[in-house]
Amino acid sequence: MTSRTPAETARDIPEATVARLPVYLRALISLIEHGISTCSSEELARAAGVNSAKLRKDLSYLGSYGTRGVGYDVAYLRYQIAREIGVTQDWPVVIVGIGNLGHALANFSGFRSRGFRVVALLDADPARQEESVSGIRIRPFDHLETIVAEHSVAIGVIATPAHAAQDVADHMVTSGIRSILNFAPTVLSVPEGVDVRKVDLSIELQILAYHEQRKTQGESA
Amino acid sequence: MTSRTPAETARDIPEATVARLPVYLRALISLIEHGISTCSSEELARAAGVNSAKLRKDLSYLGSYGTRGVGYDVAYLRYQIAREIGVTQDWPVVIVGIGNLGHALANFSGFRSRGFRVVALLDADPARQEESVSGIRIRPFDHLETIVAEHSVAIGVIATPAHAAQDVADHMVTSGIRSILNFAPTVLSVPEGVDVRKVDLSIELQILAYHEQRKTQGESA
DNA sequence: CTCGGTTTGTTCTCAGGTTCACAAACTCCT
DNA sequence: AGGAGTTTGTGAACCTGAGAACAAACCGAG
The missing domain is CATH 1.10.10.10 (Winged helix-like DNA-binding domain superfamily/Winged helix DNA-binding domain)
Structure with a gap:
């Protein structure tokens, strides 16, 4: 069957x-x-x-x-x-926080080829709103709700500093986003029904460091 | 006690x-x-x-x-x-592949404050070897072995395109690196005793997409 | 010194994930 | 057509991790 x-x-x-x-x-x-x-x-x-x-x-x-x-x-x-x-069609995605990492994410071609389409780059800093990255202009953060509604965005990426992340997440949730990929090194609290996945670079390195330490321990002793 | x-x-x-x-x-x-x-x-x-x-x-x-x-x-x-x-002292780290993501990693201040010190940035492309990122000059990839020996580097970060990653990993292993953080979207094969951790941006998004799809499934039907 | 209140450290139980091992199902060759 | 050789799909044993619950240990008041 x-x-x-x-x-x-x-x-x-x-x-x-x-x-x-x-x-x-x-x-x-x-x-x-x-x-x-x-x-x-x-x-x-x-x-x-x-x-x-x-x-x-x-x-x-x-x-x-x-x-x-x-x-x-x-x-x-x-x-x-x-x-x-669920990647037979493209998912629209917004990226918030266009610093170093945000730039890298915006330029990352892998998203496009793997079922995702970056529909907007947002940043709270007006100085950054002049730029455009890989053909997409950076827009003010308070356009979030409009953009989400307009493009039916369901997935948001947070690439801001840690102190701004919770606020961004809150706005994403009120705008209707229900899946968040968080690169900021902080714990987000979100209501039931919203998924958060966290990518934390220094945590990954620290896990490696732990194992590395155990490896070298035997030798130096 | x-x-x-x-x-x-x-x-x-x-x-x-x-x-x-x-x-x-x-x-x-x-x-x-x-x-x-x-x-x-x-x-x-x-x-x-x-x-x-x-x-x-x-x-x-x-x-x-x-x-x-x-x-x-x-x-x-x-x-x-x-x-x-094992982060009471700093671990020396090398980053290989200074594209968009490599830049972001090199500039990432969180490494420094959380037990890691970037001792070298390496790239195979001679055009990039003119630059320097956050005060560190980019050096040719074949300096890897010297640098690793000189600074007792135990941890390497791969931020190259997928097709170059395995070769970089091989060189890291022969140079004596035993812990690798891999950002390239590919499966690395390394000998026993070498740890690899993988960070894969589009995989994280795809996991979110799966759950998102299941959420919206009930509504649209 | 004793008693009540608080918080840790640990035991026990259960759920989830991994691996083994093998029957079921297929192809190809004679 | 039948048998040998492959390879999948899965039942069952095993292992790892999560959560509840509670005894042990501490503090402070009287």
Whole structure:
């Protein structure tokens, strides 16, 4: 059987699996670019950096898209995962806080090619509102609500300093944004129903430092 | 009274806890800046965005640094966590790939204040080697091995395009680097004993898109 | 010194995620 | 057509992590 109607496909996929689906998607695209049209779970798993059992179990949550004894049709699986994630059409995104990091994000071509379209760059500093980055003019932060309504923006990116982040998040929520990617090194509090994901550069480094310390510990002693 | 010798303190801290220690550290620093010298697990947990039971359990892996009926001495706990993570002294770091993101990372002041010191910026493109970013000149990529040896660099950051990342990682490993923070959207393969952490902007957005899609699904139907 | 109030550290239980291992299902060759 | 060889999908065991709940330990008042 396996998912006759689209509405029945998405059931309850474990969070850990959801976090890996984009990795599989990227691996599949890479395979396509290399002209590979079929692959086994073993091959795809290697390309994605996981083991094959986990890959197969992850895919089994989406449905039964492989063929036993053969493997997976790369293009077909790619479409199915993209559909499951929801990146078959582009999502409009706004970026708030166009400092160093904001610039880098605005210029990042990967967003465009992976299902996202930057519709606006916002900054509270009037001095920055003269500039434009990769063809998009920087606009005043208080245009947020208008822009969100106009473009049906559902996803916001915060790249401001830490002290401004909570205020930006509050405005995003009142404007109707329900998914936030936060690069500011601070804990955001948002109402129920709003998703926040955090990317924190120095935390990642500190985690590495911890392990590094344990490695070198034995030697120096 | 728990952990006489330093060698006995660090035992086997769960990975999930390690990932949260930097968050606690930041919350403690914030409390210090607000002039708070003592706090309960409840207060610290709120500042860190976790629940208090989890916080207490996490801290219990490090030792017994609180006082029942009172709470935690903020400054003392801050030092203990910093020591556990290993950021009481600065770690030298090199950044390879000084494009948009590399620039942003090089300018990011948070590294400096959180236990890391950027000792070199490297790029393979000779055109970029004229520039200097936040006072550090960009040097040719093949200086890597010399720099790593000279400054005892243990941590490397990759901010190159995807196609160059594996080659950079290989060179880092041969130079003696054993911890890598990878911003390039690709899976790195490294020998045993080398840690890689990955930060992938579009994957984070895709995870948000998945949940966003599920939220809006009910409405549009 | 004792008692009430407070907060930590820890134990126990449960949920979620990973890995193993194998039956089911497919292809290809003879 | 049948059998050998592959590869998927999944049931079950195992491991890691989260949360509730409580005993142990501390403070301060009287």
